Amino acid sequence: MNSIERGVREVMAAVFGVKPENIDARASAETIETWDSLQHLNLILALEERFAIQLSLDEITAMNSYTSIMALVSQRLNGSQKDS
Amino acid sequence: MSKARQQPDFEIEVDALLAQGQHYLAWAKVRDRLHEPVNLTAYVAASRFADRLDREIAELVPARVALLGSFTLDPIVPILKARALSSRILAEIYVGQFNVWQQEVLSEQSGLRRFNPDVIFLALRAEDLAPDLVYRFLGLSDAEIRAEVANATAALESFLGALRQWSRAKVVVHSLASPVFPVLGILDHEFPGGQSAAFQEWNRAWMDVARRSSDTWVMDCDRLVREVGWSQWYDARFWALARLPLSSTALERLAEEQTKYLQAFLGVARKVLVLDLDNTLWGGIIGEDGFHRIQLGSDYPGSAFVELQRVILGLHDRGVILAINSKNNSDEARQVMEKHPAMVLHPEYFAAMRINWSDKAQNLEELSEELNLSLDSFVYVDDNAVECERIRQALPQVLTIHMADEPALRPNRMRRLAGVFDTLAYSSEDRARNAMYRAEGPRKTLRCQVASLEDFYISLQMEMTIRTVDESSLSRAAQMTQRTNQFNLTTRRYSESELDALIRSGQHEVYTARLRDRFGDDGIIALAILKSDDGAVYIDTFLMSCRVIGREVEAAFLTFLLRRARTLGVKEVIGEYRPTKKNSLAADFYAGEGFEVVHRSEETTLWRLKSDQFQRHYPRWFCMDTDFGVRAHEFD
Numbered sequence: 001m002n003s004i005e006r007g008v009r010e011v012m013a014a015v016f017g018v019k020p021e022n023i024d025a026r027a028s029a030e031t032i033e034t035w036d037s038l039q040h041l042n043l044i045l046a047l048e049e050r051f052a053i054q055l056s057l058d059e060i061t062a063m064n065s066y067t068s069i070m071a072l073v074s075q076r077l078n079g080s081q082k083d084s
Numbered sequence: 085m086s087k088a089r090q091q092p093d094f095e096i097e098v099d100a101l102l103a104q105g106q107h108y109l110a111w112a113k114v115r116d117r118l119h120e121p122v123n124l125t126a127y128v129a130a131s132r133f134a135d136r137l138d139r140e141i142a143e144l145v146p147a148r149v150a151l152l153g154s155f156t157l158d159p160i161v162p163i164l165k166a167r168a169l170s171s172r173i174l175a176e177i178y179v180g181q182f183n184v185w186q187q188e189v190l191s192e193q194s195g196l197r198r199f200n201p202d203v204i205f206l207a208l209r210a211e212d213l214a215p216d217l218v219y220r221f222l223g224l225s226d227a228e229i230r231a232e233v234a235n236a237t238a239a240l241e242s243f244l245g246a247l248r249q250w251s252r253a254k255v256v257v258h259s260l261a262s263p264v265f266p267v268l269g270i271l272d273h274e275f276p277g278g279q280s281a282a283f284q285e286w287n288r289a290w291m292d293v294a295r296r297s298s299d300t301w302v303m304d305c306d307r308l309v310r311e312v313g314w315s316q317w318y319d320a321r322f323w324a325l326a327r328l329p330l331s332s333t334a335l336e337r338l339a340e341e342q343t344k345y346l347q348a349f350l351g352v353a354r355k356v357l358v359l360d361l362d363n364t365l366w367g368g369i370i371g372e373d374g375f376h377r378i379q380l381g382s383d384y385p386g387s388a389f390v391e392l393q394r395v396i397l398g399l400h401d402r403g404v405i406l407a408i409n410s411k412n413n414s415d416e417a418r419q420v421m422e423k424h425p426a427m428v429l430h431p432e433y434f435a436a437m438r439i440n441w442s443d444k445a446q447n448l449e450e451l452s453e454e455l456n457l458s459l460d461s462f463v464y465v466d467d468n469a470v471e472c473e474r475i476r477q478a479l480p481q482v483l484t485i486h487m488a489d490e491p492a493l494r495p496n497r498m499r500r501l502a503g504v505f506d507t508l509a510y511s512s513e514d515r516a517r518n519a520m521y522r523a524e525g526p527r528k529t530l531r532c533q534v535a536s537l538e539d540f541y542i543s544l545q546m547e548m549t550i551r552t553v554d555e556s557s558l559s560r561a562a563q564m565t566q567r568t569n570q571f572n573l574t575t576r577r578y579s580e581s582e583l584d585a586l587i588r589s590g591q592h593e594v595y596t597a598r599l600r601d602r603f604g605d606d607g608i609i610a611l612a613i614l615k616s617d618d619g620a621v622y623i624d625t626f627l628m629s630c631r632v633i634g635r636e637v638e639a640a641f642l643t644f645l646l647r648r649a650r651t652l653g654v655k656e657v658i659g660e661y662r663p664t665k666k667n668s669l670a671a672d673f674y675a676g677e678g679f680e681v682v683h684r685s686e687e688t689t690l691w692r693l694k695s696d697q698f699q700r701h702y703p704r705w706f707c708m709d710t711d712f713g714v715r716a717h718e719f720d
Contacts (some may be wrong), residue, residue: 041159046128060321
């Protein structure tokens with residue numbers, strides 16, 4: 001597991017109150033009970049702080065699963081330009 | 085680039101303490117963590133710990149806090165809970181649905197009623213209460229502007245009126261921040277009919293309401309926005325997403341401020357500021373650098389220390405009690421405080437002082453007795469990590485602040501820290517408080533039991549390395565003979581070449597001792613010069629940096645020298661003490677180590693130890709690395 005994966009898992013675990021081990025590719029707003037719109041906000045706040053990034057509104061609304069979060073955060077950290 | 089994750093050590097440590105039932109210590113650890121730079125995850129973890137602490141054992145004060153407003157407030161909850169916890173408050177928090185703040189007080193069935201709060205924070209946006217004032221300002225006549233403000237004021241009054249029918253809860257209303265982009269641009273602030281003026285009028289009107297009502301206050305949010313900066317405060321994305329107009333920085337700043345109100349309401353503000361002297365109130369060490377070389381004055385870093393003293397003087401005037409806890413010769417330290425031209429904090433500003441060579445935890449216990457104030461109202465500030473650790477371990481109820489930043493940063497750090505003293509009352513009594521304590525004089529001080537020093541020393545994981553002086557250490561060794569004044573038995577000064585000549589003479593041995601501990605490497609901190617002479621070893625020089633006084637470094641070093649004497653096969657070791665104005669601290673050193681006096685005159689005392697007394701153990705808490713080999717801690 002690389003550090004981005006670990007980071008995302010830890011943030012999600014902290015925000016949703018679940019164990020990091022229980023966050024996997026299936027984790028999404030549908031499968032995690034505590035993932036409501038308010039927690040989504042907390043999630044964004046925590047991810048931005050943890051990875052020192054700023055997310056756009058589009059990205060924020062698109063991040064509703066572990067996989068989409070991983071994709072967006074990795075892309076941002078690896079310096080690639082966002083596709084317009 | 086991703087930020088390095090703050091080690092979750094504190095979570096593991098707190099978990100362990102909770103598992104052992106040590107709830108007070110667990111709380112103290114959380115509190116200390118929250119006084120360092122924090123992030124959201126730390127806040128969330130801390131707020132979760134709040135729910136696991138036994139309120140009584142952790143000595144927490146409960147508070148039922150309601151957050152009402154015209155926008156989303158929920159994300160602040162874990163941050164507020166954590167900050168309150170660090171001030172000893174266990175906050176149970178109710179968040180009203182946004183924009184139903186009026187219904188919450190009017191309806192008998194409301195969640196707020198059932199929650200029955202002790203404190204209510206009311207956060208309203210001008211945009212919600214008086215949208216025209218924000219968006220159509222220039223379309224309003226003067227009379228209409230006044231009417232908008234009057235309506236907003238009436239809304240607050242009816243809120244309070246309805247609330248007071250059934251609750252005595254304290255109410256703190258968030259003031260409005262002045263518009264950052266006022267409608268009239270550069271003209272606005274000078275124009276009496278400008279938007280900024282209208283907002284100021286609004287805040288003034290609310291403050292009038294607060295003054296007239298009981299238990300109602302207005303929180304100055306404008307100041308918070310100024311401190312953080314509007315561009316860091318308002319987050320347009322969160323507003324669009326969830327009607328949260330605040331960034332995480334803003335949430336943290338607000339929670340900090342709200343906590344100060346809770347602290348004031350519950351009477352848990354801290355009251356006493358205890359300060360170290362060397363490298364805390366001035367740069368350098370008075371005992372080593374001397375009156376004219378300590379850094380205090382108009383040049384940096386002295387100027388930063390002057391400013392820090394000014395900030396502290398402001399606290400004194402506010403009624404915070406000041407005290408000193410310093411390892412120093414009392415006369416020397418007092419001389420600086422009384423006579424140094426740049427000194428701001430003269431002795432008269434301090435209610436009590438402990439300037440001595442005793443254990444600093446013991447000193448704090450005595451200060452607590454003398455001032456008749458419990459240690460949980462104390463704040464202790466020191467630049468020395470080891471001293472801070474001693475206090476944190478022995479007296480966790482004291483809020484210990486390790487202040488070792490660049491001097492330029494310390495005045496603002498002290499200004500921020502001063503929030504722990506905030507209360508909601510100020511009178512002439514507060515200004516006179518320190519004087520009252522001084523006038524009463526020191527009471528009988530009781531010797532109190534403090535947590536074992538030995539356990540503390542062991543926890544430091546100290547390693548002492550003793551070597552003969554060589555090329556790389558010659559310069560430091562010479563410097564130590566020239567600059568060490570306090571723990572210096574004979575005060576003989578040597579230049580590098582003189583020391584070098586001594587070593588080459590074949591009759592002398594020069595040893596340095598280096599100390600490392602959990603907090604870092606102190607470098608070479610002690611020096612000894614031995615001279616072999618006719619079946620005896622004479623200790624020409626024995627000195628130690630006052631930075632490491634109080635850990636029995638000198639005893640360990642001497643133990644090594646005695647072992648060396650044994651290998652040389654001598655019959656006795658002779659030590660000498662030559663009294664000076666500064667080294668009275670070392671006067672009883674040889675006596676304490678079992679030497680006997682063989683000669684005494686005004687200038688010098690000679691001490692002798694016979695060879696049957698050479699063998700002894702090192703103090704248990706040192707790991708010794710010497711020419712005799714590396715020895716792990718010697719536990720009998």
